Structures are given as structure tokens and as C-alpha cells.
Amino acid sequence: MDNLMTIDELSEYSHIPKLTIYDWTHKKEKTGIPFYKPDHPFRNSHNYIFEHRLVIEKQIDRYLQAGEPVHHINKIRNDNRPENLMAFISDSAHQRFEKGGKYSQIEIIFDGRKQTNKMGGGKK
Numbered sequence: 001m002d003n004l005m006t007i008d009e010l011s012e013y014s015h016i017p018k019l020t021i022y023d024w025t026h027k028k029e030k031t032g033i034p035f036y037k038p039d040h041p042f043r044n045s046h047n048y049i050f051e052h053r054l055v056i057e058k059q060i061d062r063y064l065q066a067g068e069p070v071h072h073i074n075k076i077r078n079d080n081r082p083e084n085l086m087a088f089i090s091d092s093a094h095q096r097f098e099k100g101g102k103y104s105q106i107e108i109i110f111d112g113r114k115q116t117n118k119m120g121g122g123k124k
Contacts, residue, residue: 032077042066052080056087056110068109069094083115 032050040049041063052070057063059082064070071086071094072079086108088094093107 033080052077052085055080055082056085060087060110064109067091071097073112081112083112085112086110 032052034048035051035054036047037043037049037054038047040047042053042065043049050070052072053064056070064087067090069088069091071088073084073086076084086097087110088097088103089107089109093103095101096103097108
């Protein structure tokens with residue numbers, strides 16, 4: 001535990017605002033887990049992108065566009081297993097899904113509910 005940095009030290013070292021670091025470390029269940037990806041085309045101004053977006057991008061073999069939101073099926077935002085994630089073509093489609101409204105299957109980019117259990121015992 002001796003080599004852990006304080007929020008002040010981490011902010012100075014990484015040039016990320018203290019409030020942002022505080023939010024990420026204390027509220028990650030609400031915001032997700034950020035990863036440092038300076039070469040990612042949709043990184044934020046501090047060169048970070050959320051893990052759930054990276055997981056889906058790996059599944060669909062392309063970058064998610066800025067307007068393509070990610071949904072956590074079990075509502076736990078730091079549970080980024082593919083089978084817990086969905087991606088939509090728009091925030092509108094995501095909101096309709098969230099509220100139990102009408103949406104089309106073509107509005108879903110990735111649906112983790114359709115993922116098989118890679119350890120066996122899943123659908124084939």
C-alpha cells in the first residue's frame with residue numbers, strides 16, 4: 001500500500017483534474033471504468049475511454065461512434081462482461097429500450113444477451 005498515490009499526486013502526475021479522478025475512483029459504478037487510450041479516435045480530452053466501449057468494440061470489430069450508447073443489462077456499470085452489455089445505434093433507441101418502449105432489432109448494434117457461455121454449457 002506504500003506506493004499508492006493520493007488524488008493530488010495522481011492529478012499532478014497525470015495532468016487529469018482532481019475532480020475527474022475523484023469521480024472515477026469514488027463513483028465508478030455510476031460512470032464506468034476508464035482506460036488510458038491516447039490513440040483511440042473517440043478518447044476524451046484526457047485520453048481515456050470507458051472499458052465497456054472497448055469490450056463492445058472488440059466484439060463487433062470496429063469503433064463505436066460517439067452517438068452509439070452502451071447499456072449494462074444488470075445495471076452494474078463496472079460489470080463489463082460481453083454478456084452484460086448492449087450497444088444501440090442512438091440514445092433514442094437506448095432510452096426506448098430502457099423504458100420498455102418499442103424498438104427494432106436493427107437498432108441494436110450488439111446484444112450480450114445472445115452471447116454463449118464460452119466455458120461450456122451455453123447455447124451452441
